[in-house]
Amino acid sequence: MTSSSTHTHTHTRRGRTHAVLVTAVRSVLVLFFALPIVFMLMSSLKPDQQIFADLGSWRAFLPVGEISAANYAGVFDRVPFARFLLNSVVISGLTVALGILVNSMAAFALARLRWRGRGLVLGLVLATLIVPFETLALPLLWWVNKLPSFEADGFTLAFKQGWLDTYQVQIVPFVANAFALYLFYQYFDSIPRELDEAARIDGAGWFAIYRRVVMPLSGPAIATVAILTFLPAWNSYLWPLMVVQSEELRPVMIGLQYFFQLDTSWGQVMAYSSLITIPVVALFLAFQRSFINSIASSGVKG
Template identity: 50%
Template sequence: MTVNKRLKTLGWYLVLGGLGYLFLFPLLFMIVSSFKPESAIFTDLYSLRAILPVGELTLDNYRGVFDKSRIGHYFLNSLLITGGTVVMGLFVNSLLAFSLSRLEWRGQKLILSAVIALMIIPLEAVVVPMLLLVSKLPSLGWEEGRLVLEGSWMNTRHVQMLPFVANAFFIFLFYQFFRDIPKDFDEAAKLDGASPFQIYRHIIVPMSGPVFATVAILHFMVMWNQYLWPIMAVQSEAARPVMPGIQIFFGRETEWGEILAYASFITLPVLVVFMIFQKRFVRSLAGAGIKG
């Protein structure tokens, strides 16, 4: 390797290292500072000590989080809401994408155009009509051995799940991936008498691991980080997820150490999910780059 190539490689490592530090700094600062007293957090803020576990370390911030909030209950709610939405979303979004990319039916192009158009509409633009709609929808209850309609969807877990199962962006991701799978597989399966759903289940799904992992990670992050919708649709603690729960620590005297401890605790599941699916996620991105 020549000197110029070595310098060029070194330069790239320095650039990438700098970018890595830039992206990791907030995360490292949050986690390390969650173990420090509040006075030490601000004292170390303008030095390298801000991201190093040095000085007086304590678990008092985490004790304060568990004493002042029902974080365990919020955490369980978020796991149920997020997990349920992701599982249902993988099925619903992939099935619609399969129909759009592998089957032929009247109005197919119109529906695809509508899906693409919905991608540019932010949640904030439709959140008030959604709130009015779900406030009028009755919930199912059980009374004297029979199902009855009672109350409304407000202050429930399913009001935080069902409106977000179908997602235009995830449908389009599945559509793009499914479209690039050769249709020869479909034709061969049809000759053997396979139905469209059997083709989806036994051929398309096994060949689409990377895109399923990608959508699972992205959908998990979207649902786990939900804040606006829960504070509008849920007022009781019974169905409250973790994100709105952080409001407890913002008061007349803000405890920044406890806020950072709370934020560190609720960030852990996102990191775990990414670590589990990272290989398929990276493979999906690499495959998309090659196709592009």
Template identity: 75%
Template sequence: MSTATTPGLGADHLAHVAESATPTVHRGGEERHGIRRGLGILVRIVLCLVFGLPLVFMFVSSFKPDLQIFSDLGNIKAFLPVGDISLDNYSGVFGRVPFAQFMMNSVIITVVTVVLGIVVNSMAAFALARIGFKGGGIVLGIILATLIVPFETLALPLLWWSNKLPFLGPEGFTEGWLDTYQVQIIPFIANAFSIFLFYQYFDSIPKELDEAAKVDGAGWFRIYRSIVMPLSGPAVATVAILTFLPMWNQYLWPLMAVQSEELRPVMVGIDYFKQLNTSWGQIMAYASIITAPVLVLFIAFQRAFINSIASSGVKG
């Protein structure tokens, strides 16, 4: 009788042990998940402070006079809108520089460069990725090799060549592109990194679509315009954003190639506040104004930006 009941008691005992052990394992997993989540939140907070506090300091300082900016540097007041707060710095910005002209110049230069850059770089990448001509790999390698050359090493030769190019302007045929819009746009249309991004994305699109289009009588340009580009929205968004940011922040090249005030972009306008008496409050106000459009655009399209980067074939 006891022999018959022992297995049953053993099975009940094992079931009880298993039931009592399962919550412990589950609690351990929850604890580890909670720790990882807490560390993740802590890292995000630290990153927000590292990248956000300089922007907060810039914006808050734009409302303070210079003396208060320096007196608040040693404490938390530097990040708080306290003390002598006013809009005098902003009114001083518009009185000291032709801000509307600078802003319009930057918008024109940036938008034209982004649009032409998407067209030119995508067509170059399409030829390399889809047409597959002989020596295409060598051409792509040469294009990518230009990424290791810093712009500062090319600035002076580029300036010399730009001054030798023919130009048909309002005064007739002249020599030299200096002090024009095109000298700020054309040298930056073709971009090796943009070509590489488009190449990666185009190469991932099935080439069977090209064959099907050829059967219907489509040529290469029709395939590019009607098939490949409509499927490349994430790559287009990535290239547009990564072209917009450096063009909006362009400083060295306009400073070298542009002398007329009516053609200068917004970044060069900061130099106006360093002449004679430096006004740090006005510099902060000016920087806040020209930074606001970039922040608004990024906040509005941050999800599209992250998705475009994730799906554009950029791999570490």
């Protein structure tokens, strides 16, 4: 056997070994992240006694024993799930839509326009990332309680003070987001500026450039911001607990409290958790390719 053949054989064997190792690592990661979801789904189909009996064995991850949809029926009997789900969809959807609009326009002004002090402004915006929300919650609560609001009273609008117990108090404070703005800024900064110059020669203004040139090229960034804005909006618990008292305005995460009052049914807890996880998984699957493309194209740039 010649030296070139030996080298080729060794290279092929190393390639196969590397492929096996990569597959093994991926399989372990898949199991690590998937098993908790599988456990939740399987437990949602079992009574509490079966859940505790299966703990400590692989039966906890398998559809064995007393399997039924009784826990899901119990969810709808115990909480107004449809109302909570609608509230979360409305709140999360509007937060995402307004967040994309506001943060992208601010990032466009920072990335594409030349004006004095924009570096300082960007630095101040990014500095807010180090401030945890818990330190801002009480001052924010005080401010939203002072803001003016209008409510419909028949065919007239009545003025009142305070946003507590409303939809807007769950949406407006989270529209502007420093991390989303920075993602847009980073992506916009990578788009060739020659496109701006060509558009301006054709008579386009800055808003037209933003709407017709930059945003159509920013699909991966939009998808990433949509996912990263949707997740905290959907999972919000502390803020709605502080500002919402009416049951008809509560989001899905507050509904978890209902299952820990009086007798706790862990099967129903798992069923409820499964139901509120479905929209998150669906959103990620819908934007998965764009999300990965955004991380690959702009997330690694300094």
